[in-house]
Amino acid sequence: xTAIIETQGLVKQYGKFTALKGIDLTxxxxxxxxxxxxxxxxxxxxxxxxxxxxxxxxxxxxxxxxSVEKERRAVRRAIGYMPDFFGxxxxxxxxxxxxFFAACYxxxxxxxxxxxxxxxxxxxxxxxxxxxxxxxxxxxxxRLCLARALAHDPQxxxxxxxxxxxxxxxxxxxxxxxxxxxxxxxxxxxxxHILSEIQEICTHIGIIEAGELVxxxxxxxxxxxxxxxxxxxIHLITRLEDAQTWLAGRPDVHAVAPVTANGKTxxxxxxxxxxxxxxxxxxxxxxxxxSVIKFSEETTNLEDLFMRLTKGxxx
Amino acid sequence: MLDHPLVRLExxxxxxxxxxxxxxFSALVxxxxxxxxxVIALMTLAATFGCVxxxxxxDTAQADQIASAFLVVVSGIxxxxxxFGALRALVEVGVVWxxxxxxxxxxxxxxxxxxxxxxxxTLLSERSIVLxxxxxxxxxxxxxxxxxLVLTPLQxxxxxxxxxxxxxxxxxxxxxxxxxxHNAWLWGGFLLIGIAGMVKPWADIALHTTTGLFVxxxxxxxxxxxxxxxxxxxxxxxxxxxxFSSIRAALLTIGVLxxxxxxxxxxxxxAWIACAQVLLEVxxxxxxxxxxxxxxxxx
Ligand SMILES: Nc1ncnc2c1ncn2[C@@H]1O[C@H](COP(=O)(O)OP(=O)(O)OP(=O)(O)O)[C@@H](O)[C@H]1O
Ligand SMILES: [Mg+2]
Numbered sequence: 168x169t170a171i172i173e174t175q176g177l178v179k180q181y182g183k184f185t186a187l188k189g190i191d192l193t194x195x196x197x198x199x200x201x202x203x204x205x206x207x208x209x210x211x212x213x214x215x216x217x218x219x220x221x222x223x224x225x226x227x228x229x230x231x232x233x234s235v236e237k238e239r240r241a242v243r244r245a246i247g248y249m250p251d252f253f254g255x256x257x258x259x260x261x262x263x264x265x266x267f268f269a270a271c272y273x274x275x276x277x278x279x280x281x282x283x284x285x286x287x288x289x290x291x292x293x294x295x296x297x298x299x300x301x302x303x304x305x306x307x308x309x310r311l312c313l314a315r316a317l318a319h320d321p322q323x324x325x326x327x328x329x330x331x332x333x334x335x336x337x338x339x340x341x342x343x344x345x346x347x348x349x350x351x352x353x354x355x356x357x358x359x360h361i362l363s364e365i366q367e368i369c370t371h372i373g374i375i376e377a378g379e380l381v382x383x384x385x386x387x388x389x390x391x392x393x394x395x396x397x398x399x400x401i402h403l404i405t406r407l408e409d410a411q412t413w414l415a416g417r418p419d420v421h422a423v424a425p426v427t428a429n430g431k432t433x434x435x436x437x438x439x440x441x442x443x444x445x446x447x448x449x450x451x452x453x454x455x456x457x458s459v460i461k462f463s464e465e466t467t468n469l470e471d472l473f474m475r476l477t478k479g480x481x482x
Numbered sequence: 483m484l485d486h487p488l489v490r491l492e493x494x495x496x497x498x499x500x501x502x503x504x505x506x507f508s509a510l511v512x513x514x515x516x517x518x519x520x521v522i523a524l525m526t527l528a529a530t531f532g533c534v535x536x537x538x539x540x541d542t543a544q545a546d547q548i549a550s551a552f553l554v555v556v557s558g559i560x561x562x563x564x565x566f567g568a569l570r571a572l573v574e575v576g577v578v579w580x581x582x583x584x585x586x587x588x589x590x591x592x593x594x595x596x597x598x599x600x601x602x603x604t605l606l607s608e609r610s611i612v613l614x615x616x617x618x619x620x621x622x623x624x625x626x627x628x629x630x631l632v633l634t635p636l637q638x639x640x641x642x643x644x645x646x647x648x649x650x651x652x653x654x655x656x657x658x659x660x661x662x663x664h665n666a667w668l669w670g671g672f673l674l675i676g677i678a679g680m681v682k683p684w685a686d687i688a689l690h691t692t693t694g695l696f697v698x699x700x701x702x703x704x705x706x707x708x709x710x711x712x713x714x715x716x717x718x719x720x721x722x723x724x725x726f727s728s729i730r731a732a733l734l735t736i737g738v739l740x741x742x743x744x745x746x747x748x749x750x751x752x753a754w755i756a757c758a759q760v761l762l763e764v765x766x767x768x769x770x771x772x773x774x775x776x777x778x779x780x781x
Contacts, residue, residue, distance in 0.1 A: 218603050240605065248603045254595035258495055270487035271604035315600070 171196040171323060171354050172217065177226035179212050179378075186212045188378040189226065194356055194371065196322075199349050201369035202358040209378045210358040211251055214327045217356070218248040231322055244272075247316030251327040251358075255308055257301030261292060264300050265315060272319035286314040290344065306337030313344065324348065326357045330364060342368055396421070397445070399436040401452075402461035410434060410457050419444060433461070487606070488614030492621045516632045519566045570633035577626035578686045585619040585694025586711040590704040602778070609775035612695060616771065619691050627687075634680045664746065671749030678756035685763035690715060692770035699777050726759055 172194035179187040187209045194200045204210050215221040217228055219239045227234065233241040256264060265283045274282060287293045290310040295303060303311060309329060316324060329345075330338045345355060345368050359365045366372070366386065373383035382389065403410055407425060414423045414436055421437040438448065449462050503509045533551075592598035601611065620627055657665070694711045701707035733739040733751055740748040 215599075218599075220599055220602060240607075243603055243605055246603070248600070250596070250599050252596055253600055254592075254597040256491070256597060258498065259491070263494065267487055267491050268600075268604060270490070271601070271606050273605050312600075319605075 169196050170194065172200075172228075172230050172356060174213075174217075174228040175226055177213065177216060177228055178224045179209070179216065179221065180224045186378055187216075187223075190375070190378075190380050192373060192380060192383065194354060196354055197349075197352060198371045199345065199355045199357065199369045200371045200373060201362070201365040202356060202373050202375065203360065203362045203365070204358075204375035205360055207377075208360075208375045210360075210375060211327055213375070214248075214325050214356070214358060215250075218246060218250075218325055219243055220248075244319065245321055246323045246325055247319070247321040249312050249316050249324075249326045249329055251331065253312055255300045255312065257299065259300055260296070261287070261298055261300055261303070261311060262296045264311065265318060268315045269318045274319065282318065286317060289317070289347070290314040291340075304337075306333050306340065309333060309337070309341065310344065313341075317348075322354060324353050324355045324357075326355065328358055328360070330359070338364065397438045397440070398465035399434075399438050399445075400426075400461065400463050400465060401434045401436060401459060402431065403434070404458040404460060406457060407432060407434065410452070413452075413455060413457070417448075419448070435465075486610070486614045486617065488611065489617045489621065492618030496621050496624065512628075516628060519632050522566070566633055570630065573626050573629045573633065574683045574686075577623055577630060578683060578690060580626070581619060581623055581687050582690040582694040582711045582715055583708050584622050585616070585691040586698050586701075586707040587694075587704040588615045588619055589695065589698035590701045590707040593702060594704060607775075608778040609771070611778065612771055612774045615698075616691055616695060619694070620687075630683055634683065667746045668744060668749055671746065671753045674753035675749070675756050678753065678760050681760050682756075682763075685760045685767070688767035689718075689763045689770075692767040692774070693718065696770045696774045696777075699774055699781075722759065722762070726755060730755060 170193045172192065174190050174192040177187050177190040177192070178185065190209070190213055192213070202210055202213070212221065216223050217230060217235060219235050219242050222236060227236075229235065230242045231245040233245065235242050256267070259267065262283050265286055266279050269279045269282055270276075284293070287296055290313060292303075292307060292311060292314070295307065300308065300311065313326070313329065316326075326345075330341045333341065342365075345357065349355060349368065349370075357365060357369075362372070362374075369386060371383070371385050372389050374381040401410070411423050411425065411434060414420050414434065419438060419440050421439065423434055423436050425432050426435045427433075438445070440448070445464070449459065452459055452462075503512045589598065592601065602608075606614070693714055694707070697711045697714060698704075698707045701710060730739060733755075734741070738747055739751050
C-alpha cells in the first residue's frame with residue numbers, strides 16, 4: 168500500500184488564530200478515509216488545502232506525489248473535490264452542467280456525451296437529464312455535484328461532509344455511492360462530524376480536534392484502541408469493597424473506583440480485552456460469588472471513543 | 483476562445499435570458515439592420531473614388547461639373563451617416579458604462595453562490611478563468627457590441643472621403659505637388675485621429691471590463707463589487723483626463739498644437755495624443771487581466 172495523500176506538519180493560521188497545528192495525515196491508495204471532528208476542528212481547512220484552494224502557512228501536502236502548492240495543475244487533475252457548502256449553476260440543464268465541467272477538465276467534445284450519460288447513470292439522475300439544476304432536490308444536487316467531481320476520473324475524491332443537510336434516505340444513497348466508488352478503486356477522503364455515519368464505509372479513520380490529529384489508523388486499529396480501555400459499570404447488591412479489591416488484583420483491570428449516581432453506588436472499571444475476555448470476567452465474578460445485577464460497558468463504539476477523545480477540548 | 487467552456491456557458495445562458503435572434507427570419511432582420519451602415523459606408527467610398535477616377539480620366543473642362551455632382555451625392559449619403567453617427571455615440575456611452583457593472587458581478591456573484599471554488603479546482607488556469615469571464619461579459623452585452631461593430635467604421639469614412647483635403651481629389655483637380663503633399667499629411671493625420679476614435683470605444687470597454695473583473699475578485703458581494711468598480715473608474719477617468727488635458731495644454735502653450743488653424747504639426751500632434759490614450763487604455767486593460775489572474779493565483 169502506498170500513500171496517495173500525505174501531509175507533513177500542516178499549519179494554517181487565519182490572522183492570529185491557528186486553525187491547524189501541524190497535521191500529519193497519511194491516506195493510503197484505495198482507502199476510504201473518514202476524517203472526523205467536531206465543528207471548528209479544522210476539517211474544511213485541511214481539505215481546502217488539499218484541494219489547492221488554500222495555501223498552508225507551513226508544512227507540506229502531496230497528493231499522488233504532487234505538491235499541492237507547486238504542482239497545482241497535476242493535483243487538480245488527480246482530485247475530485249466537493250466542498251461542504253456549494254452552489255450550482257441553477258439555470259443550466261443537468262446534462263449541460265456536467266458537460267460544462269467535463270469541458271473544464273479538457274475532455275474532448277465527442278467523449279463528453281457518453282461520459283455525461285455514464286455519470287448520470289452512476290448517480291441515478293438519468294431521468295432528470297433535461298431538467299434545470301434548480302429543479303433538483305438537495306440530495307439530487309449533492310449527487311450531481313459528486314458526479315461533477317468524477318468527470319475527469321480522478322484517483323482521489325475529497326468530499327467535505329457530503330451528507331450534511333440530507334434526509335436519512337439521501338444519506339444512505341450517498342453512502343451506497345461512496346461504497347461503489349470505493350469498489351471502483353478510488354481513494355476517498357471524506358469528512359464528517361458524525362462518526363457513526365461514516366464508520367460503516369470507512370477503512371481508515373482520522374480524528375481531528377482543535378487543529379490537531381488526535382488519532383488515525385485503520386478501523387481495526389481504532390477499535391483495538393477502544394478494547395485497550397473499555398469502561399465498565401458493575402452494580403452489586405452487596406460486598407462492594409470485596410469486589411473492588413478482587414477486581415483490582417486482576418492484570419486486565421487498570422483501575423477500579425466506586426461512583427455514586429442517583430443514590431446508588433456502582434463500580435467503574437477500566438478494563439482491557441476483547442468481548443470474550445469481557446464475558447470471562449463476568450463468569451469469574453459470578454463464580455467468585457459476587458451478586459452482580461448490572462454489568463454494562465460505557466464505551467461500546469467509535470462514537471464514544473470520539474466523544475471521549477474530543478470531550479470538551481473545543482468550545 | 484469560442485470553445486472556452488466559460489464562453490459557451492455564458493452563450494447558452496445569454497441565449498436563454500436575453501432576447502436572441504431565433505429562426506431564419508429574425509436573423510435576417512438583425513443581419514439586414516446591421517449591414518445597413520456598412521452598405522452606406524461602402525457606397526460613400528465607392529462614390530468618392532469613382533469620382534476621383536472619373537476626374538482623372540476625363541479632361542479638365544468637365545472637371546468642375548463632375549466635382550460638384552459628386553459633392554451632392556457624397557453629402558447626401560454623409561447626412562445619412564450622421565444619423566448613424568449619433569446612434570453610435572449613444573450606444574457607445576451605454577456599452578462603455580454598463581459593461582463594468584456586468585464584469586464586476588461576474589466573479590463576485592460566483593463567490594456569493596458558492597460556485598467559484600468548484601470552478602477553481604478544475605483544470606482551467608487562473609488566466610483562462612479571467613479571460614473566459616471577460617469574454618462572457620461581452621457576450622451579455624452583445625446587442626450593444628454588435629451595433630458598435632457595424633457603426634464604428636462610419637467614423638473613418640468622412641476622413642477618407644473629405645473632399646477638401648483628400649490628396650487624391652486635389653491630384654485629380656490638378657493641384658501642385660506641394661499642395662498635394664501638404665494635403666496628404668493632413669489627410670494622414672485625420673485618418674489617424676479617425677482610427678483612434680474608432681478604436682477608442684473598444685479600448686474603453688476593455689479597460690472598464692477588466693477593471694470590473696479586477697475589483698470582482700477582491701469583493702465578497704457583487705453589490706460591493708459594482709460600487710467599487712464605478713468608484714475606481716471615475717477616479718481612473720479623472721486621472722486620464724487630467725493627464726491628457728495637461729499634455730494638450732502644454733503643447734498648446736509651446737505652439738505645437740493650434741486651436742483653429744490646420745497646420746500639419748497640429749493635426750499630427752492631435753493624432754498622436756489620441757493614439758497614445760488608446761494605447762494606454764489597452765495596455766492598462768492587459769495589465770489588469772494579468773493582475774487579476776495573479777491575484778486569484780495568490781489567494
Ligand atoms: N477564513 C477564515 N478566517 C478566519 N478563521 C477561519 C476561517 N476559516 C475557518 N476559520 C476558523 O478555523 C477553524 C477551523 O475551521 P474549519 O472550517 O476548518 O472547521 P471544520 O472542522 O470544517 O468545522 P465544521 O464541522 O463546522 O465544518 C474554526 O475555528 C474557524 O472559525
Ligand atoms: Mg467544515
